[in-house]
Amino acid sequence: MKNKYVTTAIPYVNGVPHIGHAVDYCLADTYARYQRLINNEVRFQVGTDEHGNKIFLKAKEVGVPVEEYVTVNSKKFQDFIESLGVSYTDFIRTTDKDHERRCQEIWNKLKDHIYLAKYEGWYCTGCERFVTSKEYDENHGVCPDHQKAYEKLEEENYYFRISDFKERIKTAIETDEMLILPEFRKKEILKLLEDSPDVSISRPKSQLMWGVEVPGDDTQVMYVWMDALSNYITVLGYPDNPINDWWPAAAEFVGKDILRFHAILWPAMLMGLGLPLPKVLVSHGMVLADGQKMSKSIGNVVDPVEVLNKHGLDAFRYFFLRHVDTFADSDFTWEKFENAYNNELANDLGNLVQRLATLAAKNNIVVENSADINLPKDYTDLMDKFDFSKAFDYVWEKVQGINRKIDEERPWSLAKEGETEKLNQCMNELINELLVANKMLGPFMPTVAEKIATIFTDLIVPPEVPLFPKQ
Ligand code: MSP
Numbered sequence: 079m080k081n082k083y084v085t086t087a088i089p090y091v092n093g094v095p096h097i098g099h100a101v102d103y104c105l106a107d108t109y110a111r112y113q114r115l116i117n118n119e120v121r122f123q124v125g126t127d128e129h130g131n132k133i134f135l136k137a138k139e140v141g142v143p144v145e146e147y148v149t150v151n152s153k154k155f156q157d158f159i160e161s162l163g164v165s166y167t168d169f170i171r172t173t174d175k176d177h178e179r180r181c182q183e184i185w186n187k188l189k190d191h192i193y194l195a196k197y198e199g200w201y202c203t204g205c206e207r208f209v210t211s212k213e214y215d216e217n218h219g220v221c222p223d224h225q226k227a228y229e230k231l232e233e234e235n236y237y238f239r240i241s242d243f244k245e246r247i248k249t250a251i252e253t254d255e256m257l258i259l260p261e262f263r264k265k266e267i268l269k270l271l272e273d274s275p276d277v278s279i280s281r282p283k284s285q286l287m288w289g290v291e292v293p294g295d296d297t298q299v300m301y302v303w304m305d306a307l308s309n310y311i312t313v314l315g316y317p318d319n320p321i322n323d324w325w326p327a328a329a330e331f332v333g334k335d336i337l338r339f340h341a342i343l344w345p346a347m348l349m350g351l352g353l354p355l356p357k358v359l360v361s362h363g364m365v366l367a368d369g370q371k372m373s374k375s376i377g378n379v380v381d382p383v384e385v386l387n388k389h390g391l392d393a394f395r396y397f398f399l400r401h402v403d404t405f406a407d408s409d410f411t412w413e414k415f416e417n418a419y420n421n422e423l424a425n426d427l428g429n430l431v432q433r434l435a436t437l438a439a440k441n442n443i444v445v446e447n448s449a450d451i452n453l454p455k456d457y458t459d460l461m462d463k464f465d466f467s468k469a470f471d472y473v474w475e476k477v478q479g480i481n482r483k484i485d486e487e488r489p490w491s492l493a494k495e496g497e498t499e500k501l502n503q504c505m506n507e508l509i510n511e512l513l514v515a516n517k518m519l520g521p522f523m524p525t526v527a528e529k530i531a532t533i534f535t536d537l538i539v540p541p542e543v544p545l546f547p548k549q
Contacts, residue, residue: 082113082120082328085310085356087336088127088172090206091151092136095158096372097380097398097410098333098365104398105362105466106331107164111521112461113328114165116453121324123313124159125170126152130206130302134288144288148173158382163391163524170313172290172305180312181305182293187317188350191239197278200228206302208278223335223371236280236292238304243346247271250345256355258341259464260405263334263361267341274342279304307344311353327356329464337361360464363407365398380410392526393419393546399522400470420548426477427526428546433484434508435533435540441493443505445534451510451517461521470522476515480508509534 086102089095103124110122128148137147152171159166170177185192200209204224208231220227248271250256251264258264280298281289289299310330314321332340337359345355364371367378386394397415402408437443460469489508492501513534520527526545533541 080118081323082110082118083314083324083326084110084113084120084122085327085330086124087332088125088170088306088309089155090130090132091126091128091148091155092133094151094154095382097367097382097385098372099155099158100162100382100394100398101362101365101402102331102333103159103162103164104395105360105404106329107162107166108399108466108521109329109331109360109464110165111524115517115520116458120165121168121314122164122166123168123170123310124156124164124166125168125309125313126155126172127302127306127309128152128171128173129289129299129305131203131286131288132206134286135203145173161383161386161391163395165524168313170309172309177309177312178290178305180316180318181290181300181308183317184308184312184347184351185293185300185304188238188347191242191346191350192236192279193239194234195237196233197235197237198232199230201231202226202228210273210275212273231285233282233285235278235282235301236295236298237276238279238343238346238350240274240276240342240346243349244271244274246349247342247345250355251341256341256345257358258337259358259360263337267337270338271342277301277343277346303339303343304347307339307347310344310356316353326354329358329360330356331360331362334361334363358464361405363403363405365402366407366409368411369409385415389415389419389549392523393423395523396423400467400474402467404465404467416549419546422474424544424546424548426474426481428544430477430481430484430512431530431533431545432540434505434512435538437489437493438505438509438534438538439540441501441505443502443509443538445509445513445536445538446506451514453518454514457518466522469518473515473518473522476511476518480511480515483511484508 084106086106089099110120113120133148134144137144156169199211200214202209202221202224204221204226209228214228248268251258251268258267279301280292281301283297283299286299289302290305292298292300310327311321311325314324330340340359348355367380370376370378372379397418401414401418457469457472460472487504489501489504492504516527516530529545533539
């Protein structure tokens with residue numbers, strides 16, 4: 079048994095969750111559940127990122143004191159995470175007092191790599207990111223993600239000397255000491271690393287009120303990313319408690335848009351602290367709505383609560399883990415979702431369970447040898463490579479294969495012909511194959527997998543209502 083620590087990006091609380099936010103959680107939860115399935119011990123962090131100007135300005139806009147605003151929205155994210163069936167163990171808010179104090183201690187430990195200098199350049203509040211003049215020119219002064227002109231800043235900031243760690247970060251990435259997935263993102267990061275200047279890690283309080291104060295300088299607050307990245311270790315108790323039971327993280331799940339912070343600034347901070355790097359950074363693609371980036375101004379933001387209420391948790395996780403590719407961008411449309419629900423969940427899986435359970439109950443079939451189910455190697459190989467959508471495809475092929483086998487072997491004819499022994503053998507084979515598929519399904523769709531396991535233990539009782547009623 080090994081200890082595995084799993085982390086997710088902590089969302090900004092300047093709005094309510096949308097379907098894109100679900101990706102980190104669904105992937106990380108699948109990984110966590112898979113690790114438990116193969117008998118590892120899991121610690122699993124989620125949380126909310128609550129500082130920075132973006133949030134401060136939004137609270138002001140809606141006329142609510144910022145402390146109250148972040149508390150209300152953080153709760154919305156926590157409720158959302160729970161509604162997705164996420165088996166987390168730790169929930170952190172960056173406004174937690176312990177986190178804030180620990181961030182300051184982290185700052186103090188990094189002091190040898192920090193210096194004060196003047197920053198004259200650009201900033202995007204949407205990204206909460208300092209923008210180089212090269213990027214400014216390439217994007218003609220407008221952030222492509224937020225469609226907002228970059229802000230000009232002229233201020234005194236603390237800088238973090240990334241240059242102290244560049245070579246070591248490069249080696250860690252090249253040798254997979256910190257594995258970046260998918261592989262093709264590695265090159266992008268190595269290029270970015272080459273061009274990375276030292277990073278500004280504070281803002282004057284006159285420009286940013288809402289943040290963790292820089293220790294020993296009450297005129298400055300910490301840059302929100304420095305504060306946010308620290309959450310992965312402060313939640314474990316660093317630096318108050320030893321964290322080596324859990325750290326380094328086995329896997330950190332992040333969207334491709336924020337991989338750069340996790341692959342450059344974060345390892346530099348960890349190196350400065352003398353801590354090992356996360357084993358794997360899994361960078362997933364974006365969910366688009368009808369082929370476009372979701373945005374309030376386009377009005378195409380899909381509300382996850384609507385999807386969950388309409389089709390339930392299992393269907394939600396099914397779509398976001400199988401039809402949303404683990405690594406590439408994917409499109410959400412209601413039509414795709416409903417097709418997947420009716421054709422795959424209702425037809426392939428729901429009908430299969432109904433058919434097998436009804437036949438088994440009618441013919442008093444007793445399931446034998448179901449106790450030791452081994453996971454197929456093809457499946458574990460894909461899961462170990464974090465290629466969850468492909469692993470899910472593999473499981474689905476098995477489900478469809480069982481359906482085909484039923485049609486070929488026609489157990490109902492065996493029953494009619496009184497071939498009791500053959501029927502028993504055939505049904506046992508089919509049910510055992512379903513139980514193997516079901517075990518593989520567990521990390522993806524835990525609720526339905528549990529129902530199926532219950533249906534096929536001891537006395538087989540077919541479900542009174544189909545698992546996935548057609549809609
Ligand atoms: N607060 C930072 C993360 C700090 S982690 C130390 C942040 N927040 S966010 O709310 O903008 O994004 C949170 C996560 O949601 C990120 O992993 C991001 O990539 C993901 N997604 C946000 N929109 C998404 C889609 N449309 N599709 C898939 N993932 C998306 O960045």
